[in-house]
Amino acid sequence: MSSCETCVVRNRAICSGLDNKEITALNSMGRRRSVSAGEPLIWEDDDSLLVANVIDGVLKLVTSTEDGREQIVGVAYPSDFIGRPFGQTSRASVVALTDARVCVFARNDFDRFAREHPELEHKLLERTLSELDRTRSWMMLLGRKTAPEKIATFLLEMSERLAETGCQPSFGPARRFSLPFSRQQVADVLGLTIETVSRQFTKLKNDGVIELPSRREVEIVNRGALLALAG
Amino acid sequence: MSSCETCVVRNRAICSGLDNKEITALNSMGRRRSVSAGEPLIWEDDDSLLVANVIDGVLKLVTSTEDGREQIVGVAYPSDFIGRPFGQTSRASVVALTDARVCVFARNDFDRFAREHPELEHKLLERTLSELDRTRSWMMLLGRKTAPEKIATFLLEMSERLAETGCQPSFGPARRFSLPFSRQQVADVLGLTIETVSRQFTKLKNDGVIELPSRREVEIVNRGALLALAG
């Protein structure tokens, strides 16, 4: 594992706030790992029992029914924490959407270290509370919003989330971005089918609300219209 | 505020693990409050900024759109923690479903106390992680399950959650229980309409899977069938 000192998420991930000695200790417990797009990091009901920080790339958290239906229940971006410390084994698989680099720890090691470092547990708590907030607003979307509302909300969220990681150091949401999702994956986030997603994208393009320069690229032409549609 | 020593959730809520001195300090910051069924404790985007422990009763966490659609995004039972410490104001209202008693704290006071007591923060972290797990499995339900699957899953979850609080000290899920939800509220939990909920209940009754002795009472006659339907 290369040194945390050069880590790009050192000051944003839960490791921020640890002093050099602590970072060294944590460093010695973990290791870096690369995951290619499409490759799983954790299987549903896995017993490999690991947790991780995302350094680079985007990963999906997904649950599936026996008959193959999938629902993406979370998306992890750089500096996000992955896995289920303390007790339970995670009920969701983690799969890389893009090529990604993560910093992984055995869950037991991490649990012990965390319990000895309240500052780290506090960071993890704040993160978990935020994730719970985000997840709850996604429940509203899944349970009560129509397909057009879902798509508009999704595009707005993407333009905000991807701006933080984006190349340009500009503030505010990105006007143009590259989706880390295929159409099927967008469907799995929104609780729709791929056909419905495709039709809604086409409709927004025809209405002049967005441009679709390529399969993965999106440009928001009329943000006001999207906001109105998102409800 | 009556003493924590007699509190029925003293050993289950996040206060468990605090010693007598700490409990006394926490005690002096909070106060007990009764909330009648239907009465709100926290408004959406509230600035009253409070957090609470549930002592008794059941409360719903709900978000709504401008045009009046509602989605219940969480349910709080005795010993559960309510509210959003550290920073953000909560995006959801909290409303009592049954008459309830809670132990409330000003958020600032609670935040300060929590940061000084890692054991309490740890308890809160474990609770928040569990709630996130539960919320994520509910996303799968909202996004990918059919109405019959949703109803079956809901009834099974109710029979487990309400068993813990139930009068009889029996173990395992309750065979018969009293729903803390109206039909409309069941619909708001499952992302359905009241009519669909009613029709599915009637169908399960006609199929001999459940009995409905009164509006709020449910008796599970054939748990196996429910498990199969839940998917």
Next chain:
DNA sequence: TCCCCACCTTGACGCAAGTCAAAAACGGGC
């Protein structure tokens, strides 16, 4: 450069769940 294959789009059609409307059943209060 071109070919291939996975991914995406488009169209026709069906159905699960929503909507609208009215009747029925409950249960709290007198």
Next chain:
DNA sequence: GCCCGTTTTTGACTTGCGTCAAGGTGGGGA
């Protein structure tokens, strides 16, 4: 025990989204 308002159930009809089935299309590899 009997009202009366509220909640629930039931029925008839509609519709948004899913399903099924053909085409397109773009980008990576030979």
